[in-house]
Amino acid sequence: MKKILFIxxxxxxxxxxxxxxxxxxLLKDHQDVExxxxxxxxxxxxxxxxxxxxxxxxxxxxxxxATKSGLNIYFLHGNRDFLIGKKFLQETGAQFLPDETVVNxxxxxxxxxxxxxxxxxxxxxxRSRKFMRNPLVQKIFLCLPIAWRRKIADxxxxxxxxxxxxxxxxxxxxxxxxxxxxxxxxHVQVLIHGHTHRPDMHRFVLENKPATRIVxxxxxxxxxxxxxxxxxxxxxxTL
Numbered sequence: 001m002k003k004i005l006f007i008x009x010x011x012x013x014x015x016x017x018x019x020x021x022x023x024x025x026l027l028k029d030h031q032d033v034e035x036x037x038x039x040x041x042x043x044x045x046x047x048x049x050x051x052x053x054x055x056x057x058x059x060x061x062x063x064x065x066a067t068k069s070g071l072n073i074y075f076l077h078g079n080r081d082f083l084i085g086k087k088f089l090q091e092t093g094a095q096f097l098p099d100e101t102v103v104n105x106x107x108x109x110x111x112x113x114x115x116x117x118x119x120x121x122x123x124x125x126x127r128s129r130k131f132m133r134n135p136l137v138q139k140i141f142l143c144l145p146i147a148w149r150r151k152i153a154d155x156x157x158x159x160x161x162x163x164x165x166x167x168x169x170x171x172x173x174x175x176x177x178x179x180x181x182x183x184x185x186x187h188v189q190v191l192i193h194g195h196t197h198r199p200d201m202h203r204f205v206l207e208n209k210p211a212t213r214i215v216x217x218x219x220x221x222x223x224x225x226x227x228x229x230x231x232x233x234x235x236x237x238t239l
Contacts (some may be wrong), residue, residue, distance in 0.1 A: 002032055004105060006226040008039035008114070008194025009218035011080065016044075022223030022239040023059075027066040034200045036071060037103075037197065038094075039216060040078020040114035045157065047149040048142050049087035060091050067093030076101065078195065082133065082190045102186050106230045111188045115161040115195030115215070118174035118182065122167060156188070173198065179213055180206055192216065192226065199224060 005026075008201035010019050029205030030036070067073055073094040077084065089096050101112045116129065133135060141149060163171065173196055183191055189211045199217035203210065214234070 001229050001231065002034050003227050003229040004035045004037070005030075006037045006039060006112075006192055006214075006216060006228070007219075007223070008216035009041040009078070009197060010038075010223075011044040011219065013044040014060065014124055019219040019223065020055075020059070021087030022219065024062050026239060027062050027071070030066060030069075030071045031172065033071060036066075036073045036114060037097075037192075038073065038075045039112060039192065040076055040099075040116075041080045041194065041218075042075065042078065042080045042084070045153050046081040046083050047146065047153050049085045051146055051149070052140075058112055060088070062094035076112065076200065079116050079129065082136065092198055100186065101181065102188060103227050105160070105190075106232060108190055108232065109186075109188045110190040110192060111183060111186045113182070113191065113193040115130060115174060118178045118193065119172065119196070120175045120178045121171040124163060172196065176202055176204075180211075183211060185220060190214070 006092040007023075007026075010023055012020055012023065014020075026036075063073060073092070074097050075089070075094045076083070076099055088094075097112065099113055099117070102109055103112060104110075112188055116125070119125065134154070139153070144152075174193075179191060183189065183206055189206060189209055191212070194215045194216040196215060197218040198215055200215050202213040204213075205211065214226060216226055217236065225237050225239065226234060228234040
């Protein structure tokens with residue numbers, strides 16, 4: 001039976017080989033898989049497509065082999081890897097999707113997001129996000145030497161970790177109002193996203209119809225995949 005896979009928040013890095021091994025295994029075993037959607041925070045950090053090392057190249061090579069063999073891979077930015085650009089996509093064969101993309105899952109229109117913009121109570125993060133996503137800011141950053149970019153990225157991650165410790169659970173999660181507004185805007189009853197690291201399937205009523213919000217898991221120790229088959233069944237599997 002044909003199926004489509006969804007993953008998010010792998011936070012791939014050389015120091016975390018478990019997640020890397022799980023992802024590489026997933027790419028090799030894609031029988032009957034029509035598409036793999038990566039919904040952001042694929043890498044722990046990405047400071048530009050020119051930041052090449054052996055680890056990054058191993059991921060690129062594996063993705064290229066998978067796309068060449070017929071696997072459709074789709075990628076949208078997260079808050080950790082929004083600088084992944086055209087060169088990475090060309091080298092891997094992955095196809096870019098903007099945040100807030102609607103796809104047809106065997107007859108079910110479904111909204112795909114990373115999920116960070118749904119956390120509307122974290123005002124400081126949203127201000128920072130708006131600044132960092134400015135094309136001019138990104139252009140200036142990418143002109144800096146790689147060593148400088150790496151130091152800036154390390155500082156930003158440290159600041160982010162401090163910021164997270166100051167937030168309440170409510171501020172770190174999405175708001176139902178934001179979820180429903182986005183689903184109404186895109187005329188869907190199903191939303192799939194990551195970012196919060198709180199895997200679950202939330203069911204509620206939207207516009208007098210059943211609605212579902214599926215939250216993908218982070219890959220801390222083991223890989224987690226949402227599998228959606230052509231019969232309309234969906235569930236999480238652990239790698």
